[in-house]
Amino acid sequence: MGPLSGLKIVEFAGIGPGPMAAMLLADMGAEVLRIDRAEPADLGSKRPPRFDLLRRNRKIVRLDLKKPEAVAFALDLVAKADALLEGFRPGVMERLGLGPDVCFARNPKLVFGRMTGWGQEGPMAHAAGHDLNYIALTGVLDSIGRKGGPPTPPLNLVGDFGGGALYLAMGMLAAIIECKTSGKGQVVDAAMVDGASSLMTAAYGMHAAGLSNGGRGGNMLDSGAYFYDVYECADGKYVSIACIEGRFHAELLSRLSIDPQSLPPQLDRSNWHIARERFIAIFKTKTREEWTALLEGTDTCFAPVLSVEEAPRHPHNIARGTFIELDGVIQPGPAPRFSRTALGTPLPPDAPGSDDANSVLTSWGLTEAEIAAAGPMLG
DSSP states (O other), X not given: OOTTTTOEEEEEOOSTHHHHHHHHHHHTTOEEEEEEESSOOOOSOOOOGGGOGGGTTOEEEEEOTTSHHHHHHHHHHHHTOSEEEEOOOTTHHHHHTOSHHHHHHHOTTOEEEEEESSOSSSTTTTXXXXXXXXXXXXTTGGGSSXXXXXXXXXXXXXXXXXXXXXXXXXXXXXXHHHHHXXXXXXXXXXXXXXHHXXXXXXXXHHHHTTSSOSOTTOSTTTTOSTTEEEEEOTTSOEEEEEOOSHXXXXXXXXXXXXXXXXXXXXXXXXXXXXXXXXXXXXXXXXXXXXXXXXXTTSTTOEEEOOOTTTGGGSHHHHHHTOXXXXXXXXXXXXXXXXXXXXXXXOOOOOOTTOSOHHHHHHTTTOOHHHHXXXXXXXX
């Protein structure tokens, strides 16, 4: 089920954005086969497989790629795939004997997706790093945080998942579509520094135009504006306000019983602090639930700030089926939605030994002899 049904993708296991991209493609209906280490790396989490949600919706083959026969077996899979994705440092796939040239020789139509932090080349290409480092180098991290405070790490959403996984998935799909015309595969070089920079396109435009010159926490969308921020309520919980447009701002003032003439003009940033103090005092007079009852669903651009425990229980998320439950684990469901090629319910991450390797590999067109020669184990 899903618009990518019939597409076969080999995933060379990694961490962070690679598995996220593979999950997105699998959620859209692609058949993704993950090649994992013969002995899984211990990251110290001791997390049971059913909680490793980025591994959902695909089967796993464990191979020791230091052995020539395992590499040959991986190439047999690559030969039958539409695409592969990997997230190793530059040069690792080549040293394993699985670089683009070798794979293209077996499968000229292959789309070879590569996920790195710094990119395949450049002075820092071979240096270690993580999401926080990549967004630091692109101007993203310096832009996030409160005025007078340090830059605030935004989880690993901007580098790993936004600038990494989403751009890798989009790039691979673009290359797969192009291959339908040219009959030729190609390498997709997805670097988190590139993707994170791309996410900042609008912000760079505003900066160039002089519309974002208040420093960190001093602009309209970074908590500088009183009408685009979060406010603490009487119970210590928070609500979000984002009434940028004048008519929405007027609606909020009306519902808060604030006379517009008692505040400076909305876009007079030199006096934003005056309105902010009014808002801080007003929102502390009611609980979050009371404000929700008064403002939710109106044109005030309002939403309560919910925790990860609360969000799946919100009526809107329930109505849309935004969250699903797999193997007893509540998690976000596949997105986006499709009107004709509906998405199936994802399969939960597989526990070691829960599947028959032969049944998965034979569905990829491998013979019993080829399977027996490599002796892979599903995990």
